[in-house]
Amino acid sequence: MSLEVGAGMLLQCMAPCDEVCGGWRASIHWKNRERAMNKEFEGKKLLVVGGSSGIGLKTASAVMSEGGSAVIVGHRPEKLKQAHEELSALGEVSTIQADLSSKEGRDALLKTIDDDHSDVDLLVNAAGVFFPKPFLEHEESDYEQYMSLNKAFFFVTKKVAANIIARDRAGAVVNIGSMWAKQAIAATPSSAYSMAKAGLHSLTQHLAMELAHKRIRVNAVSPAVVRTPIYEGFIPKDQVDEALQGFNDFHPIGRTGTAQDVSSVVSFLLSDKAAWVTGAVWDVDGGVMAGRNK
Numbered sequence: 001m002s003l004e005v006g007a008g009m010l011l012q013c014m015a016p017c018d019e020v021c022g023g024w025r026a027s028i029h030w031k032n033r034e035r036a037m038n039k040e041f042e043g044k045k046l047l048v049v050g051g052s053s054g055i056g057l058k059t060a061s062a063v064m065s066e067g068g069s070a071v072i073v074g075h076r077p078e079k080l081k082q083a084h085e086e087l088s089a090l091g092e093v094s095t096i097q098a099d100l101s102s103k104e105g106r107d108a109l110l111k112t113i114d115d116d117h118s119d120v121d122l123l124v125n126a127a128g129v130f131f132p133k134p135f136l137e138h139e140e141s142d143y144e145q146y147m148s149l150n151k152a153f154f155f156v157t158k159k160v161a162a163n164i165i166a167r168d169r170a171g172a173v174v175n176i177g178s179m180w181a182k183q184a185i186a187a188t189p190s191s192a193y194s195m196a197k198a199g200l201h202s203l204t205q206h207l208a209m210e211l212a213h214k215r216i217r218v219n220a221v222s223p224a225v226v227r228t229p230i231y232e233g234f235i236p237k238d239q240v241d242e243a244l245q246g247f248n249d250f251h252p253i254g255r256t257g258t259a260q261d262v263s264s265v266v267s268f269l270l271s272d273k274a275a276w277v278t279g280a281v282w283d284v285d286g287g288v289m290a291g292r293n294k
């Protein structure tokens, strides 16, 4: 018996058998089928800006698990090293250390992309920080820390898109936006953060329009509360889990999200399975945008 397993691949049974295989023959089918299906990203190179932690790290892991290679960008060298160790078990990965809040950091990253990674096919803009603060207490530096990351996303995306077009390849970009850009939450005032994320949602739609005919799809996800180290910026590390428990009921689904809840949607949007999706900003939020429990 032969089996069509996608991507035009035909698997042959190791022994002749009836239309419906039994026992070990069936398990050969399934093992082969699994192997063939796990190659969604074979030959694809992913760049994750903010890939040393949380959602970005899980996305790199998902893409590498399906045959892709990854380049991850992060700020803190020790976290990058740890992420590199974790990901190298899955395949080819390299790291770039950069502080994207500075012009020097952004410029150095753009140069490294051209010098070493002009063959990137897939891009995820995931870098972020989150420090809830009342609007009236915002200083210029609070505002700039969010806008400077958007500036980095803008020019990194331009660089990667130009390289994809120059190589006459197809590509996909996913931006990590935020539910806070769509709805303000009293417990977590975040005007500058959310203004930046709303800008990223808008950039997603504009680039989708401009790059569709160049075979580059651009989408975003808009997560609610996801349990990642981002909360360690303003909650002591040993209290984050407990503090986030308080947000479970806020989500109609009854719990906060995991990095994997989000990365599975991001990797779907990066894949050819989402070939007809561009310009979308998907709520990946346990149902919060449909309605909140409180």
Ligand SMILES: NC(=O)c1ccc[n+]([C@@H]2O[C@H](COP(=O)([O-])OP(=O)(O)OC[C@H]3O[C@@H](n4cnc5c(N)ncnc54)[C@H](OP(=O)(O)O)[C@@H]3O)[C@@H](O)[C@H]2O)c1
Binding pocket: 049, 050, 051, 052, 053, 054, 055, 056, 073, 074, 075, 076, 077, 079, 080, 098, 099, 100, 101, 125, 126, 127, 128, 129, 130, 176, 177, 178, 179, 222, 223, 224, 225, 226, 227, 228, 229, 230, 231, 259
């Ligand atoms: N977690 C949530 O509840 C949630 C909800 C909605 C949206 N989001 C968004 O999801 C994205 C991913 O966040 P996460 O929750 O996965 O957080 P995370 O685990 O803290 O990851 C953030 C990543 O961004 C990098 N980064 C931050 N500032 C940087 C800088 N100046 N230069 C270079 N890299 C920098 C971090 O590197 P270092 O660790 O080395 O600093 C890390 O790799 C963010 O854009 C965030 O706004 C998160």
